[in-house]
Amino acid sequence: MSGSHRKTVLKVIILGDSGVGKTSLMQQFINGKFSQQYKATIGADFLPKDMIIDDRQATMQIWDTAGQERFQSLGVAFYRGSDCCVLVYDVTNTKSFENLQSWRDEFLIQANIKDPDNFPFVVIGNKIDVKENKRLISSKKAQSLCNSLGNLPYFETSAKEAVNVEQAFDVVARNALQQEESADFNDDYTDAVNIHVDGDNYNSCAC
Amino acid sequence: MPPKSTNITTEEQKRILENSSSVIKQQIAQMKKCLETKNKFMDSLKHVSNFLTELKTSALTPKQYYELYILAFDGLEYFSDYLKDDKPNLNLDDLYELVQYAGAIVPRLYLMITVGTVYMSKEGAPIKNIMKDMMEMCRGVQHPIRGLFLRYFLSQRTKDLLPATFTDEDGRGDLADSIQFIISNFIEMNKLWVRLQHQGHSSERLKRIAERQELQILVGSNLVRLSQLEEVDKNYYKKHILPILLEQIIQCRDVIAQEYLLDVIIQVFPDDFHLITLDDFFEATLQLNPEVSLKKILITLIQRLIDFKKREPDFIEQFDALSLADIFDKFISFINKLNELKPDLSGEDYSSILETLAQLSIAYYPNNYDNINSIYAYAIEKFNTLKKMENNQQNAYWKSLLMIPVESFTDAKSLLQLGTTYLDFFEAQTHAIRTTISLEIIDKFLEKQTKITEVEQVDKIFEILKTLIVVQEDPTIKKLGLEKHAVMTSTLFGNGVIANEEALDPIEIVLQQEKLAKFIHLLYNKNPYKNFELLKQARQFLTLGKLRVKYTYPTLITCILRLIRKLNLIKRIETKQQKLLVANFFKFISGLINEMTEYSISPPTCLNYNLITAELADEVALVDIAYDFFIDSFVMYEQVIVDSRLQYQSLMNIYNKLYNSHKMIELNLENFDQLITKATLYGSKLLKKTDQCRAVYSAAHLWWIIKEIDTDSSVSSTSSFGVSNIVSPHISLKKDHKRVLECLQKALRIADSILDVNQISEWIN
Numbered sequence: 025m026s027g028s029h030r031k032t033v034l035k036v037i038i039l040g041d042s043g044v045g046k047t048s049l050m051q052q053f054i055n056g057k058f059s060q061q062y063k064a065t066i067g068a069d070f071l072p073k074d075m076i077i078d079d080r081q082a083t084m085q086i087w088d089t090a091g092q093e094r095f096q097s098l099g100v101a102f103y104r105g106s107d108c109c110v111l112v113y114d115v116t117n118t119k120s121f122e123n124l125q126s127w128r129d130e131f132l133i134q135a136n137i138k139d140p141d142n143f144p145f146v147v148i149g150n151k152i153d154v155k156e157n158k159r160l161i162s163s164k165k166a167q168s169l170c171n172s173l174g175n176l177p178y179f180e181t182s183a184k185e186a187v188n189v190e191q192a193f194d195v196v197a198r199n200a201l202q203q204e205e206s207a208d209f210n211d212d213y214t215d216a217v218n219i220h221v222d223g224d225n226y227n228s229c230a231c
Numbered sequence: 232m233p234p235k236s237t238n239i240t241t242e243e244q245k246r247i248l249e250n251s252s253s254v255i256k257q258q259i260a261q262m263k264k265c266l267e268t269k270n271k272f273m274d275s276l277k278h279v280s281n282f283l284t285e286l287k288t289s290a291l292t293p294k295q296y297y298e299l300y301i302l303a304f305d306g307l308e309y310f311s312d313y314l315k316d317d318k319p320n321l322n323l324d325d326l327y328e329l330v331q332y333a334g335a336i337v338p339r340l341y342l343m344i345t346v347g348t349v350y351m352s353k354e355g356a357p358i359k360n361i362m363k364d365m366m367e368m369c370r371g372v373q374h375p376i377r378g379l380f381l382r383y384f385l386s387q388r389t390k391d392l393l394p395a396t397f398t399d400e401d402g403r404g405d406l407a408d409s410i411q412f413i414i415s416n417f418i419e420m421n422k423l424w425v426r427l428q429h430q431g432h433s434s435e436r437l438k439r440i441a442e443r444q445e446l447q448i449l450v451g452s453n454l455v456r457l458s459q460l461e462e463v464d465k466n467y468y469k470k471h472i473l474p475i476l477l478e479q480i481i482q483c484r485d486v487i488a489q490e491y492l493l494d495v496i497i498q499v500f501p502d503d504f505h506l507i508t509l510d511d512f513f514e515a516t517l518q519l520n521p522e523v524s525l526k527k528i529l530i531t532l533i534q535r536l537i538d539f540k541k542r543e544p545d546f547i548e549q550f551d552a553l554s555l556a557d558i559f560d561k562f563i564s565f566i567n568k569l570n571e572l573k574p575d576l577s578g579e580d581y582s583s584i585l586e587t588l589a590q591l592s593i594a595y596y597p598n599n600y601d602n603i604n605s606i607y608a609y610a611i612e613k614f615n616t617l618k619k620m621e622n623n624q625q626n627a628y629w630k631s632l633l634m635i636p637v638e639s640f641t642d643a644k645s646l647l648q649l650g651t652t653y654l655d656f657f658e659a660q661t662h663a664i665r666t667t668i669s670l671e672i673i674d675k676f677l678e679k680q681t682k683i684t685e686v687e688q689v690d691k692i693f694e695i696l697k698t699l700i701v702v703q704e705d706p707t708i709k710k711l712g713l714e715k716h717a718v719m720t721s722t723l724f725g726n727g728v729i730a731n732e733e734a735l736d737p738i739e740i741v742l743q744q745e746k747l748a749k750f751i752h753l754l755y756n757k758n759p760y761k762n763f764e765l766l767k768q769a770r771q772f773l774t775l776g777k778l779r780v781k782y783t784y785p786t787l788i789t790c791i792l793r794l795i796r797k798l799n800l801i802k803r804i805e806t807k808q809q810k811l812l813v814a815n816f817f818k819f820i821s822g823l824i825n826e827m828t829e830y831s832i833s834p835p836t837c838l839n840y841n842l843i844t845a846e847l848a849d850e851v852a853l854v855d856i857a858y859d860f861f862i863d864s865f866v867m868y869e870q871v872i873v874d875s876r877l878q879y880q881s882l883m884n885i886y887n888k889l890y891n892s893h894k895m896i897e898l899n900l901e902n903f904d905q906l907i908t909k910a911t912l913y914g915s916k917l918l919k920k921t922d923q924c925r926a927v928y929s930a931a932h933l934w935w936i937i938k939e940i941d942t943d944s945s946v947s948s949t950s951s952f953g954v955s956n957i958v959s960p961h962i963s964l965k966k967d968h969k970r971v972l973e974c975l976q977k978a979l980r981i982a983d984s985i986l987d988v989n990q991i992s993e994w995i996n
């Protein structure tokens with residue numbers, strides 16, 4: 025199965041407080057566009073992005089989420105099966121930085137991650153295009169948080185001016201791919217067992 | 232239809248969910264395998280249909296159902312990718328036909344939407360027809376939860392495939408069709424959602440509400456879709472989208488739907504869209520179910536506009552100036568309509584609406600105080616109507632409205648720019664509310680050290696702070712005449728360190744008064760004369776506190792003494808004219824001390840204020856004034872200091888201040904002699920012999936006064952230890968050997984009569 029000719033689907037979840045620029049980052053990455061307008065996200069939905077990572081074709085399924093609980097009323101079942109989680113904060117908003125860790129913890133619990141220490145996260149500090157005096161979180165401070173959370177890769181981006189967005193998502197994609205490959209192995213194993221146990225006539229499909 | 236899920240337990244639901252999940256996973260795995268195998272396509276279709284069959288359940292909560300949906304969704308994504316890539320030659324027309332005959336309706340429709348959307352993505356597909364077809368077919372599922380998810384699926388699958396421009400190629404549809412498609416789906420979903428409320432037993436009402444709240448984002452997602460259409464501008468939105476949405480929302484009459492959907496509209500569409508549709512929006516809110524919380528909706532809207540202004544402060548310039556100039560007016564005319572059509576709107580809701588409105592005005596029009604004034608006018612009106620209706624029931628929710636000016640303006644002093652409506656409204660509140668507000672206002676001013684610089688400002692702020700100053704009339708005390716009695720006893724025995732009243736004040740009153748005293752320091756003007764006027768004006772109010780002046784007058788005195796020192800420092804007490812002006816300062820202090828004395832407030836404290844004022848008067852060479860203050864001190868010493876220990880202490884204080892009155896010695900020795908003669912006499916009249924002895928001995932110093940001369944100011948001024956051993960150069964200001972000797976002899980005589988010689992020599996050393 026691992027030699028499947030089907031292209032790989034990489035599921036990526038973007039989390040963070042509302043207003044930090046999750047939707048904007050995704051729009052910038054996928055469509056190369058930015059809008060100053062603020063439209064709140066409700067629920068969760070994804071956009072696909074086809075990528076080639078070291079000669080391997082993959083589709084990234086990037087899930088944009090609502091930062092506010094009241095707009096996530098059905099829960100977060102879509103966390104399951106993620107291959108990478110992007111944690112975003114806004115460098116001009118201290119609270120959004122302080123909440124990073126709880127977003128991560130919440131994700132690990134809800135997504136039912138088996139091996140939390142090795143699950144790939146990427147941290148993004150967004151809106152670095154703002155004037156220096158509006159910036160409240162220094163690179164140093166952010167970097168040290170990322171180190172303490174297990175040497176998480178850290179990027180500073182501007183969705184507005186397309187700074188570092190590609191680079192950040194490139195690392196997201198690579199880490200997701202690595203994760204997917206290790207998870208794939210486990211999935212195949214369970215499937216095989218289930219099919220065997222089932223013993224129904226679809227067994228013949230396993231060729 | 233399967234039986235209703237009414238009696239199902241949570242454990243059972245959990246088990247069903249687990250079971251269905253694993254079936255879906257297995258079937259997906261098998262679907263994948265079949266798709267990899269030649270000639271197994273029809274088998275794979277069967278596996279798809281198998282896992283989709285799990286979505287037929289009615290046994291799960293919406294959240295649980297969503298879990299199954301997510302799993303199935305993943306499977307269908309995989310399946311559709313396969314169709315797209317690997318079967319370019321598969322006749323989709325055929326397939327489309329085919330799935331329509333497959334199994335039960337739920338799996339069939341999921342499959343059909345999957346195939347249909349793959350079809351839509353192909354070159355030259357009859358997009359408009361497919362859209363129509365799918366929309367039509369979805370009517371087949373009328374079970375609320377299943378129907379909502381199915382339509383959500385439709386919306387998710389089609390989102391990138393709907394025509395996105397207003398140009399229609401070969402009748403395959405344009406943006407208007409897409410909008411209509413989304414809106415139709417929205418309307419149908421809203422109906423399903425509302426209908427859920429009316430299903431099942433009435434005892435399950437709360438459960439239904441909970442379920443509906445979980446499902447709400449499915450309905451809202453359609454509005455998100457609309458907001459994502461890039462070609463739609465604000466005018467199109469105003470004309471062709473919002474009216475239909477509002478109509479649907481009004482027509483459904485459902486409280487949960489109305490509150491939620493309006494919230495979503497506010498959140499998902501951009502700010503400039505809202506700015507041009509305020510009227511339409513308001514109009515709609517007036518037609519909602521009476522149980523809808525208008526407050527919640529309006530506050531969400533206003534808050535959004537406020538955040539917008541904060542995020543994009545420059546937007547105003549880009550925006551049509553005209554339509555912006557009247558945002559506030561629009562809200563006000565809406566409030567008018569609201570009062571007319573919904574006179575029963577609760578005071579609590581009304582006040583929080585006014586509150587956010589005030590914040591809006593402050594954000595958008597920071598210098599427009601008329602807006603704020605009119606908000607308080609509205610508040611009073613409502614307040615009075617409610618007072619009549621609710622039988623004088625006063626409520627605390629007005630408090631935060633009154634805190635707005637100090638909390639939302641960048642400069643707390645903006646409070647003082649407001650008109651009379653603020654004060655009127657403030658005064659209508661209970662004493663407890665007024666007290667809290669007054670204290671919080673003081674806190675705000677202290678926190679930012681906001682100075683009060685003009686007399687009119689003093690008037691305004693103290694009209695508010697009067698709450699803290701004026702003693703609340705307690706009818707019980709008045710009737711019994713206790714108050715008077717308390718004053719009288721303290722006059723008769725007015726020798727305590729603490730006046731009787733002080734002991735009676737509860738701690739919170741003491742803290743309040745101390746805070747008020749701190750506030751006095753904020754009355755500040757660079758010009759000392761103007762500053763004096765501010766303090767004088769404050770006194771007009773502080774005096775109303777009667778006995779409470781004991782907490783505030785000392786600060787007032789300290790401030791004025793500081794002003795005098797400042798005038799001296801900048802050499803403004805030189806000419807006769809200048810001296811006359813400063814004399815007023817002293818006169819004012821004298822008045823304050825007299826008033827405190829009248830209330831029998833701690834006599835030693837009053838005496839001390841007289842003395843330190845005398846000392847300063849001497850320092851600035853107003854020796855006649857210094858003399859008067861000494862005389863006042865003497866009168867006080869004679870009349871109100873009765874306790875012998877206090878007498879001794881006070882007398883020592885008097886000696887000390889007299890000893891330092893160098894200017895008087897220089898300029899009016901006659902007065903000085905008069906004072907020290909009298910003071911010496913006091914010493915010999917003390918009650919206890921020991922006190923007499925020490926006092927008279929100390930009085931000797933008054934007759935031989937030496938002044939040190941600063942030759943090297945830097946050394947002598949910093950000198951503390953060590954330097955004192957060096958005999959510094961000095962001159963004698965007064966040297967009356969005879970009197971000194973008299974005093975010492977007298978002291979010795981008294982000592983003789985009470986002590987043995989050893990002790991005397993001991994303390995003379």
Ligand SMILES: Nc1nc2c(ncn2[C@@H]2O[C@H](COP(=O)(O)OP(=O)(O)O)[C@@H](O)[C@H]2O)c(=O)[nH]1
Nearest residue numbers: 042043044045046047048060062151182183184
């Ligand atoms: N200056 C600046 N503004 C940004 C940037 N990214 C997003 N924004 C703005 O921040 C607001 C919120 O962005 P959004 O992507 O909707 O945040 P989300 O709630 O996390 O999805 C919008 O008004 C964006 O225009 C950025 O990199 N720089």
Ligand SMILES: [Mg+2]
Nearest residue numbers: 046047064065
């Ligand atoms: Mg968003």
